[in-house]
Amino acid sequence: MDTQTFITLLYVLILATFVGFELITKVPPTLHTPLMSGSNAISGITIVGAILATGPEPGDFSISKILGIAALLFATINVVGGYAVTDRMLQMFKKKKK
């Protein structure tokens, strides 16, 4: 990675961190767990890295690729389960309000 790329990525990191800090201000306590669960699903974005690690050399099961497949399995469970569980919680929340 050259310095230029690193600096660009550093810009992205710092600005995204600021956005993250500003996004959440007043959250009612009932939403704490769903919000935690929803952002947990977003951290499953590692699935992108896992796909890239699993991607090359079809049929050839090197150790790096087996690690990639393990990552992909865990990341997929995290993403699918995370979004589904969050939706279930929010569904219940809506019914409660009515």
Add this chain to the structure above:
Amino acid sequence: MTNRELIIALGYLLASVLFILGIKLLGKPSTARRGNFYSAVGMLVAVGVTLMHQNILSWTEIFATVLVGTAIGWIAAKRVEMTQMPEMVALFNGFGGAASMFVATSEQWHVAIEQGGKPELITAITTVVSIIIGAITLTGSLIAYGKLSGKVSGKAIVFSGQHLLNLVLALAMVGAAVWSIQAPAHLLPLLLMLGIALLLGVLTVIPIGGADMPVVVSLLNSYSGIAACATGFVLNNQVLIIAGALVGASGLILTQIMCKAMNRSLVSVLLGGFGQTSGSG
């Protein structure tokens, strides 16, 4: 930049915007469900354009793994009782940490051991950061899951010299990490660092009482964001950095809000040993 690279980059941009909107809307009761939906669409877009990457050739392996993972995640999410939600979130969060740990290890293994190359310094540093935080998130979340579900005693497990032991282990872990950065092809420093990180995840969560667990899960959620972010630097991938930083930062704020709601300070929660007396969580 080829057309393919352009579409991937724009897809990641769209996904990032959807994640930001998603978290924003999740903070209000009336829009929360829509927010979760936006963020799920963002994830689908990110995955979709990643599959267009020129190095993605192992279709069978990818689709088989995603199919199994989807089935497990879906069934687990549908079967879990409403009262067991926090522990389910803890478990999923641990899996996210595991994913970051495995991706970074895979990358180091591929570059240093299989290709015999030496990763650049920035890549090497972010790799060990990603492995360490991912590993701590994994075992820490598993203990939190165990405590919330009653599989591990919910009581705070404290013993004398605990903080000193953690400090010594943390220093040893940093030492192993520096060693691993300098000798990326060697297994010993890599495994040593990984082992200590996994142990530290357990040791830092066991002294915290069951009532404080939601705060800990929220903090570990923030960690898994930071791990994803570090993985983004390893792979030079902007959507990982953006989504990871968003979760890392917003997770930290949410942790603070949750601490305030139960009249505790984050430091007192983390030092542990008080959880069983604080009653309601």
